[in-house]
Amino acid sequence: MNSGPAPHLSIEGIVKRYGSFTALDGVTLSASRGELLTLLGPSGCGKTTLLRIIAGFLQPDSGEVSVAGRSLNKVPPNARNLGMVFQNYAIFPHLSVADNVAYGLRARGIASSEIARRVADALARVRLAGFADRFPDALSGGQKQRVGLARAMVIEPELLLLDEPLSNLDAKLRIEMRQEIRLMQRELGITTVYVTHDQEEALAISDRIAVMDRGRVLQVGSPRDIYEQPAHAFVADFIGGCNWFEGTVSNGELRLGAGPRLACSAAPQTARLALRWEDLRPAMQTDPPQHCLAARVSIVSYLGHRVRLHLRACEDGTELHADLPSYGELPAEGTIALFAFDPQRARVFATDGKRLL
Amino acid sequence: MKRAYDLPPKGALARLDPWPWLGTAAFFTVVVFVAWPLSELALESFIGQESQRLGFENYATFFASSYFRRALFNSLTIGALGTFIALCIGVPLAFAYARFDFPGRDTIEVGILLSMLSPPFVGAYAWILMFGRSGWVSEFARGFGIDLPPIYGAFGISMACAFGLYPLVFLVVRSGLARVNRSLEEAAYSLGRGRFGVMFTITLPLVLPALLTAALLVFLGVVSDFGTPGILGEGERFPVLATLAYSLYLSEIGAEPGMAATTCMILLAITLVLVLGVRFLSSRRSVASDTASDLALRALAGSKKWVMTAGVALLVLTANMPTIVVVVSSFLEVRGAVFQPVLTLANYHNAMAAMGNALWNSLMLAAIALALIIMVGAGVGYYISRRSGLLPRALDLLIMVPFVVPGTVLGIGYARVFNEPPLLLTGTYAIIAIVYVIRRLPYMTRSCAAIVFQIDRGLEDASLSLGRPPLAGFRRIVLPLMRPGIVAGAAIAWVEVFSELSASIVLYTGPTRTLPIAAYQQAATGDFGMAAAYSTVLVGIAATGLFIFLIAARGRRDRVVGWV
Known part of the structure; x- marks a missing residue:
């Protein structure tokens, strides 16, 4: 995926175990010069462990970290020439x-x-x-x-490592600081690894994002790829909000209960369909489109820049959400409304999480 | 109909805030038992022994005498040397425990606690048993034609004190290190400093306040110690201020007072200068980290961890050697001043015969004092931590004074002030119980104030708003949460009270003799067999009490949020 010259930072097959717990299970990643790569995942996914291995505070059980073609495995942290920014500032x-x-x-x-x-x-x-x-x-x-x-930048480090640098700041300052970090990083062209559990922060700041879960990298890609083309059910669920539907694939189509059907060429199996909250939109009762479902509106939350509807599907009572623009007409709480979606926007995953469609 | 908010009792007494009254009572008690004796001593030191006129005559006499000057010099020497040795033992141990995981950590830590248990003077004659003129190590070395340097004097006293006081260094420096956030050291590594660079530019400056505090505590402990120089100083040959004040006081009874008070004041002046100096040095910059430290300990690889275990164990074993020697020799036959390799209970028979009511006195006085310390200390600790204003601050300050006043000084002050009406207490059990309480109350108030500081004030507000009067809120909400602090304070206070010697030896009379006094007297007069038996009983009872407290503390800990 990394076209052009050799990557500036290369991480090869890193494994780290604590007793029977595997913190990192063969992680391979790379970043080209000047790139901002974010490690994103829930707490315990191994992102901080990986950052500390890059910094040299932890030794991997196997695998190799190299920067500018030089292996760092045997280099102590004080000789690595890496700048690190800590969550608690330090x-x-x-x-x-x-x-x-x-x-x-x-x-x-x-x-x-x-x-x-x-x-x-x-x-x-x-x-x-x-x-x-x-x-x-x-x-x-x-x-x-x-x-x-x-303090981290002034030494002109080969690599800048940021460990949840904004998590101790308040919401407004967080947004300000992440813009500052991004601008400075671009200006100096410094290769950066950024660790966060905040998906919005990751989308806003990164050139590429590596989404991690339970010691594995599930997907690496641009913020847009990660959001729009999640390679794994976990990625779709962790970033942004998704409505999930259970269904079965057979005879070249995916059936969601008695409801809508989509063309799907995968082998017959049970599958899950994910639909972003913003991809559900109200449809006319009088002229129902092909892909739609009926749901009761339980709560209407006004969030300023949009409105979030909490829904309960009429068919099986599944909890759903729909994000709508805050202008325009809204269904009232307690009413039943029809919601349509574009099958192009639906993502289908196998039960093991792999993307089918 | 009775509604829920009608429930609080309407009596005036129930709504009264009792704390200012209790605080005032505590303040006047402390004035009588701390400020009065000390100011009486101060006053006497300025009344000339010959001229009876107000002035510096006694101080001039003190500094004119080469003997008195030598006592001052000796005190400073053993203070500095003892502090140095205690730091050499305590600091490496603190680093090992704050930073590394190694096999046997917890077991060895019990050993460190044990060395805190035996009063330094118990160690003192263990040194004589080993390295004295006819000690077995000296005899052994002489067999090879080696003459060991004498254990009497500065070196022996410093060693004996340091071996008893190093646990203070260990505890204070370890908690100081635990407060240094690990990411500070990591940041320094990543910025290019090596292991030693980080140690000297980051770690040491950050634990400096803890190191200074530890050094101060040890120094105060050494110069205040009466028993160790009493035994290893061979009386007049190696005078220090604490023993000098005591012998001046004894020789002065009936005669005009003055020089004993002056010696006390000079001893007190040294401690005050040091306390203020350390406060000044460590208050210049707050270096407490803003987030809790990552407590994960570094696991050592392969053989390194065993080297660490061996090193730590050896250090702790060496420090406990004096106590071990005393306990073992209490079961050995003694001939003259030399122990024979024959097991016997004769020492205990003799000791019991000569015991009188010393053991009973000690148990009773220590139990009464401890009960008072717990009650007064918990209340005062709460009061000074929760209330602001002049009275709580003054109470806090005054109650801490005995923490730095040598026991001999306080004892002599009591003997001066309470030997006549309105408060005639000399010779009573009460005066010894009171001096126990006053000397060890600071442990309890500090420990309780620290934990109250961590208890959310909102809990009491909630209790008040639910209709409970203030004292009920304290009793039912705060007191149960203070329990770990009370247990911790009581554990230290118990050990210190039970082995208290330097004030009670001034104040006791025949019937009120205690176990530490008996042990000291036997050691000082050279009956090492009985001294060993007394000391073993002393250390055994102190240890039993301490472990009861530790067991009481365990298991409750997890229920209190924020207490580590």
């Missing part, structure tokens, strides 16, 4: 902002005039120019995270 509380940022440069024995210049540049870049002499206990969470970014 700002040294006994050092001033400037000393925090200068820490990595001093470890490299760089001349003090050079250090002063680079620290000033880095602080200006994260908009903390006036804060050089402050101590961390006088900084807000967002400011601490910017110090963490400046």
Whole structure:
């Protein structure tokens, strides 16, 4: 999938076990120079373990991490030249902002005039120019995270590793900071691995996303691919909201109970159909389209930029959701309405999660 | 019809907030039993022994005498040396326990607790048994033509104290290390520092306040210790301030007071300067991490973990050697000052015959003191942690004073103030129980205040809003949640009270002699067999009590949120 020259970061068959628990089960990934690759998954999926293996804080049981064609397996963390930003910021509380940022440069024995210049540049870049002499206990969470970014970037690392950097910030600041991180990362062209469990954050910030579950990478692709062409039922379910329907495939078509049928060429089996919440839309009772279903509206939630309907399918009582534009006419709570969908938008998965259609 | 919100009792007493009253009562009690004796001593130190005039005459006398100066110098020497040795033992142990997983961790930790149990003076004559003039190690070495350096004096006292006090270093530094967030060290690694670079630029600066506190506690413990220099200093030959104050006090009874008070004040001045110095040094920057540390311990590979176990076990075993020697030798036949390799219970027979009511006194006084410490300490701990204002702050400060006042100083102060009406207490059981309570109350108030600080204030508000009067809310809601803090404070207080020597030896009279006093007297007069028997009983009872508390603490822990 990675066209062009050799990848900058390459991860080959990483396995990590803790006793009988397999944290990483043969993970292979790569990132080209300047790319922002996000590891996305629920807690316990292995994303942080993988990041810590890249950083060198953990040793894999097998497999190899290499950057710019050089294997890092035998290199200790302090010789890897990677910048890491921590979830809890990890700002040294006994050092001033400037000393925090200068820490990595001093470890490299760089001349003090050079250090002063680079620290000033880095602080200006994260908009903390006036804060050089402050101590961390006088900084807000967002400011601490910017110090963490400046400290990681100033050493001009081969790779920037971000471990849920925004999860301790409030919602508004989170959106602001993720734009800042993205802009800075593009400007410096620095290859970045970003760990998050927040799907919206991952979609917004990434060049490519690797969706992980139980120690495996289920899909790697652009945000758009991941959302629109999920390769696995887990990916479809984890990112965005899906309505799920049980059905059976036989004779070249998928039947959903007594309801709609879709053409499907897979071998006969039971299957699940996923339909995004926003792909259900109200249909006219008088002129029902071919693919539609009836449901009772139980709750209408007004969310500002859209309206979410909580539905219960008339046929078997399945709970469904429909996201509609917040303008226009809406069905009332308690009424039964008809909802249509475009079969092109439906995704069909086998019971083991593999994509069928 | 009776409605739910009619339920709270309407009596004025039930609605009264009792805490300011209880706080005031506690404050005046502490004024009488802490501030009064100490200010009396301070005053006496400024009344010239010869001229009877107010001034610095006694201090001039003190510094003019080479003997007194030597006591001061000796105190500082054993303080510094003892602190250094205790740090050398405690800091590596703290690092091992805070950072690594190795086989036998928990078992060896019991050994560390055990060394806290035996009072340093018990270790002191174990050193004599091993390294004294006719000690078996010395004899053994002499067999090879090697003359070991004498154990009497600065080196022996420092070693004996350090071996008893290193668990303080271990506990304080370990919890300091646990508060250093691991990701700080990882960040430093990823920025390019090696193992030692990270240690010196990140870890050490961050645990410095804990290290300073630990050093301070040990230093105070060493210079305040009366029993160890009493035994290993051979009386006049190696005077220190604590023993000097005691012998001056004894020789002064009936005569004009003055020099004992002056010596006490100089000892007190040293401790105050150190306390304030450490507070100043460690308050300059708050280095507490903003998130809880990742508690996962590093597993060591293959043979490394066994090397770690062996190292830690050897260190703890060495530190416990004095206690082991005492316990073993209590069952050996003693001839002169030399133990023979013959098992016997003769020491215990002799000890029981000469015991009088020392054991009973100790049990009774320690139990009464502990009960008072628990009741007063829990209440005061709650009060100073929940209420703001001048009174709680003043109470907090005053109640902590005995924590740094050497026992001998407090004992001499009590002997001065309470030997005449209005409070004639000398010679009574009460004065010893009171000095026990006052000296060890700080452990309980600190421990309780710390846990109350973690208990959500909303719980009490909820109780009030549901119609319970304030005291019922305390009794039914806060007190059960404080239990782990109370148990922890009581466990330390028990051990410290049961083996208290330095204040009670000033205050006891024949009928009120306690077990530690008996053990000390036998050791000081050279009857090592009986001393060993007394000490074994002492350590055994202290240990039994401690383990009862530890068992009581276990299993309850998980029920209290936020208590580690």
